[in-house]
Amino acid sequence: MADQPRPATSFEEGLKGASEKVAEFKTEHRPLKRLQHWLHQTPAAVPLIVLMASLLIFGFVADNFFKASTLSTILQQIAIVGILGCAQTLVILTAGIDLSVGAIAVFSSVIMGQMSFRYGIPAELSILIGLACGTAFGAMNGVLVAYMRLPPFIVTLGTWQILLAANFIYSGNETIRSSDIEAQAPALRFWGSDLTFMGIPRAGEGIDPDTLQTVLVTTNAMPGTGVKVLYAVFLLILLVAVLAYVLRQTAWGRHVYATGDDPEAAALAGVPTKKVLVQVYALAGLLCAVAGWVMIGRFGSVSPTASTGQLGNIQSITAVVIGGISLFGGRGSIAGMFFGALIVGVFEMGLRLVGTDPQWTFFLIGVLIIFAVAVDQWIRKVSG
Numbered sequence: 001m002a003d004q005p006r007p008a009t010s011f012e013e014g015l016k017g018a019s020e021k022v023a024e025f026k027t028e029h030r031p032l033k034r035l036q037h038w039l040h041q042t043p044a045a046v047p048l049i050v051l052m053a054s055l056l057i058f059g060f061v062a063d064n065f066f067k068a069s070t071l072s073t074i075l076q077q078i079a080i081v082g083i084l085g086c087a088q089t090l091v092i093l094t095a096g097i098d099l100s101v102g103a104i105a106v107f108s109s110v111i112m113g114q115m116s117f118r119y120g121i122p123a124e125l126s127i128l129i130g131l132a133c134g135t136a137f138g139a140m141n142g143v144l145v146a147y148m149r150l151p152p153f154i155v156t157l158g159t160w161q162i163l164l165a166a167n168f169i170y171s172g173n174e175t176i177r178s179s180d181i182e183a184q185a186p187a188l189r190f191w192g193s194d195l196t197f198m199g200i201p202r203a204g205e206g207i208d209p210d211t212l213q214t215v216l217v218t219t220n221a222m223p224g225t226g227v228k229v230l231y232a233v234f235l236l237i238l239l240v241a242v243l244a245y246v247l248r249q250t251a252w253g254r255h256v257y258a259t260g261d262d263p264e265a266a267a268l269a270g271v272p273t274k275k276v277l278v279q280v281y282a283l284a285g286l287l288c289a290v291a292g293w294v295m296i297g298r299f300g301s302v303s304p305t306a307s308t309g310q311l312g313n314i315q316s317i318t319a320v321v322i323g324g325i326s327l328f329g330g331r332g333s334i335a336g337m338f339f340g341a342l343i344v345g346v347f348e349m350g351l352r353l354v355g356t357d358p359q360w361t362f363f364l365i366g367v368l369i370i371f372a373v374a375v376d377q378w379i380r381k382v383s384g
Contacts, residue, residue, distance in 0.1 A: 044336035058350030079232040083291040085319040087284035095329025096152035102312025103163035108134040109292035113302030123185035138285015142278035178300035192297025199226020260329025
């Protein structure tokens with residue numbers, strides 16, 4: 001009989017003569033493919049590009065667009081929407097949505113005002129009560145979403161209606177006037193104060209105004225001098241910076257992204273997804289209450305009929321979507337939302353300076369929303 005091959009006595013002997021080439025996977029290096037991956041890794045890039053293009057276009061076609069006072073006005077106009085956008089961003093990153101942000105803001109501002117003027121509580125304590133109530137409203141949304149497993153859209157749609165109704169019932173549809181707030185509770189209007197850059201200070205008693213010179217920064221500038229920037233603008237920038245750091249550099253921030261990207265996988269990896277959801281909605285409620293406090297300073301009065309209660313939800317979602325944050329959760333950045341809010345402000349101001357019909361603002365913003373969602377879908381499909 002022919003000699004039979006001797007069986008290998010070890011794995012090493014069995015591998016003798018086998019190919020030692022390492023498996024290779026070919027990757028496409030087309031420019032379009034690289035662009036798609038870059039956009040996936042840098043979600044704020046698209047809104048930043050759109051913002052820069054908008055600034056250049058309106059700077060070219062609109063006179064005085066690049067004046068410091070014009071840019072300051074844009075920032076002041078987006079202060080409230082930007083803070084509501086911060087709250088909306090946190091929720092949408094978890095693959096949810098919050099339709100109650102505007103109602104929480106208005107109701108919290110009404111609580112602050114009523115606590116001071118109806119019950120005689122010091123304004124500082126009234127503000128803390130309003131902030132606590134906003135946090136509680138947000139936490140209530142979070143509990144219903146996380147533990148009752150109710151859809152975020154339905155939960156926040158319901159609480160939006162409940163809070164708006166409670167707002168009118170509690171306030172008796174009563175507006176607290178600006179003069180009363182200034183006289184009795186000036187702390188409520190804190191964020192409506194401003195710093196003036198390159199302005200002329202008001203003349204003191206016995207001082208000739210003509211002898212005064214321009215100063216770098218003042219809190220008591222003469223009308224029509226310098227560039228005014230509300231404290232609310234500095235607050236918005238600070239919130240964006242802090243939240244950007246928290247979301248990108250802390251474990252809690254990574255848990256937020258993981259919960260929005262794949263909650264089941266996140267739970268298996270040890271992420272307490274339910275607690276994260278409650279914390280996100282509670283923090284969103286707190287930010288909405290802060291926006292309510294800013295509203296008092298920005299508008300000067302406390303009104304249960306403030307338009308933010310109805311429009312704040314849509315405006316915040318608009319800033320988030322145009323800012324490149326995925327409605328499917330797990331992708332996006334606070335910086336992108338800030339750019340999205342700025343885009344809306346630039347369009348509104350630019351079209352006003354050009355003298356076009358205001359309806360063009362809504363038309364172009366609608367186009368931007370559809371464009372932003374289409375780009376998001378394109379990026380998600382390629383990255384997958």
